[in-house]
Amino acid sequence: MAIVRLDILIVFVGSFAVLLISSFVLRGVKLRMIPTVEASIEAVRVATEKGTPVLFDTGWTGANFWGNSTGLTTLCFVPATLELLKAMSVEAGRLDVRIITGTRNPVYALMSRDFMEAGYAMSGHPDRFNPDDINFYPDNTALIISDVELVHRHNIGAAVMIGGHSQTSNIVVYEALATTGAMLVAGEIWPNDNSMAALCADYLSFAEENVAIGAYLTDDPVPKAILAGEDIIKGFLIGVVIIGGALFGLGVL
Amino acid sequence: MVEQDQSISSQIMANLPTVLGVICMFIISTLYFMDPGWNFAIFIRNSTTLSLPWPAAIVSVLLVRKHINNILRKESTLPYDVIVVGSAVIIALLGLVGGTNEPTFKTLYENINIIGTMSITSAIAISIFSPMIRIYRAKTPTMALLIALSCLAFATYTPLGQMIHPIIPQMGDFVQSYISGASDSAFWISTYIGAIALLTRMILLKEKLKPG
Numbered sequence: 001m002a003i004v005r006l007d008i009l010i011v012f013v014g015s016f017a018v019l020l021i022s023s024f025v026l027r028g029v030k031l032r033m034i035p036t037v038e039a040s041i042e043a044v045r046v047a048t049e050k051g052t053p054v055l056f057d058t059g060w061t062g063a064n065f066w067g068n069s070t071g072l073t074t075l076c077f078v079p080a081t082l083e084l085l086k087a088m089s090v091e092a093g094r095l096d097v098r099i100i101t102g103t104r105n106p107v108y109a110l111m112s113r114d115f116m117e118a119g120y121a122m123s124g125h126p127d128r129f130n131p132d133d134i135n136f137y138p139d140n141t142a143l144i145i146s147d148v149e150l151v152h153r154h155n156i157g158a159a160v161m162i163g164g165h166s167q168t169s170n171i172v173v174y175e176a177l178a179t180t181g182a183m184l185v186a187g188e189i190w191p192n193d194n195s196m197a198a199l200c201a202d203y204l205s206f207a208e209e210n211v212a213i214g215a216y217l218t219d220d221p222v223p224k225a226i227l228a229g230e231d232i233i234k235g236f237l238i239g240v241v242i243i244g245g246a247l248f249g250l251g252v253l
Numbered sequence: 254m255v256e257q258d259q260s261i262s263s264q265i266m267a268n269l270p271t272v273l274g275v276i277c278m279f280i281i282s283t284l285y286f287m288d289p290g291w292n293f294a295i296f297i298r299n300s301t302t303l304s305l306p307w308p309a310a311i312v313s314v315l316l317v318r319k320h321i322n323n324i325l326r327k328e329s330t331l332p333y334d335v336i337v338v339g340s341a342v343i344i345a346l347l348g349l350v351g352g353t354n355e356p357t358f359k360t361l362y363e364n365i366n367i368i369g370t371m372s373i374t375s376a377i378a379i380s381i382f383s384p385m386i387r388i389y390r391a392k393t394p395t396m397a398l399l400i401a402l403s404c405l406a407f408a409t410y411t412p413l414g415q416m417i418h419p420i421i422p423q424m425g426d427f428v429q430s431y432i433s434g435a436s437d438s439a440f441w442i443s444t445y446i447g448a449i450a451l452l453t454r455m456i457l458l459k460e461k462l463k464p465g
Contacts, residue, residue, distance in 0.1 A: 008286075009286050015446070016452075016453055019449065019450055019453040020453060023453070076447070076452075078462070079461070080451070086464055106309040106312040107305065109308075109312045110312060111463075115464045117464070118464030119464075131315075132319045135316070136316055138309070140373075141369040141373050144376075145369070145372070148376075149333070153330065171380040172373065174384070175379075175380035175383050175384060178384065191436075191437050191440040191444075192437065199384050207440070207444045208440070208447045214451070214459075214460045215450075215459070218459070220459060222454075222457060223457075223459045223460070226453055226454055226457075229450070230447065233446055234446060
């Protein structure tokens with residue numbers, strides 16, 4: 001049995017080894033707080049002041065097994081966005097604010113119920129969790145139409161839309177939120193979809209940061225050290241690109 | 254030593270869904286690198302995906318139950334709830350009785366799809382122009398550059414640019430191929446590195462797929 005694409009396998013294993021080693025070596029490292037988390041918690045507070053619920057929409061983020069790079073990235077957003085939902089639920093439970101969710105992934109809908117319930121329980125007000133606030137829609141059209149209806153019905157004052165939407169559909173929800181004057185924290189998995197979020201959002205959240213939200217929300221030094229280890233790989237890749245470009249320019253490669 | 258073993262085993266048991274998920278991901282991703290192995294990996298992946306209609310059905314039932322409760326409580330959203338429950342029941346009954354090829358089911362489903370698609374497409378067109386008019390003000394150098402590039406893109410992909418001067422579509426193509434292409438690639442690479450870090454944390458049981 002021959003191994004194919006050995007180059008990719010070496011890069012993958014090498015990256016994993018670097019991150020694993022960094023989890024031991026960089027334990028004392030301190031990271032700046034991820035702005036997305038701060039902005040999302042702020043959205044809960046803004047909704048409290050306005051007396052409206054918060055919209056938390058993650059689009060098609062969820063258990064997709066497409067077997068390609070986009071499927072993998074979507075899957076990576078699952079623990080990150082769920083941890084963010086839990087952190088927001090803790091604040092929402094404390095301030096007695098409803099969080100209304102929207103997803104088009106059934107597995108994610110069931111999981112978000114658990115995380116939201118845990119968040120409200122951690123706030124000391126488990127009774128403030130309402131399972132009817134978890135919404136699932138079978139396709140993108142239903143998600144968009146229903147989100148717009150929810151925004152207008154509840155006069156939504158703040159929204160967090162981090163995950164997977166296409167820019168041709170999320171813009172409709174962004175505009176509905178603009179009509180109610182809502183604070184919008186937004187960011188998409190795919191960079192080309194971020195253009196509309198960049199145009200409309202009060203805070204633009206980047207995918208690279210979003211996948212790491214879980215690590216920021218824990219006090220454990222190990223995941224923080226792994227995140228710091230990412231910079232080692234980034235630095236290496238930047239070096240490879242610069243040296244490779246120079247060598248190519250000089251005609252060596 | 255015994256205490257440490259108990260601690261590790263209890264940690265594994267507490268994170269069983271994550272452990273199983275990581276093992277399955279490892280098996281499938283390993284198979285992708287093997288020859289032959291690709292087809293078997295696809296088979297396992299598809300087998301897993303086939304289970305997805307079940308949670309979809311469960312969550313759909315929960316959703317309909319929510320609207321039925323709203324109807325019983327005579328909430329202010331009564332007309333909306335009645336439409337949701339009514340259409341769900343009619344479509345489900347038609348599909349269960351006659352199958353998805355049944356003419357009435359097919360006609361209703363296709364028409365509803367067309368109406369939905371048309372309304373979304375119209376809403377997208379309005380929603381794109383609306384923020385552009387509202388927000389596209391050259392208040393900062395960044396916004397000025399963004400507006401200039403948007404105008405360049407518009408001129409590149411319409412006959413207007415070619416009519417003004419052939420260099421305009423060439424400039425637009427340069428921005429699209431090199432500047433946008435490079436930044437897009439840089440973004441993807443960063444995201445993938447983040448994905449590897451996340452996978453590492455999952456293997457170390459630092460990211461749980463259940464609330465802690």
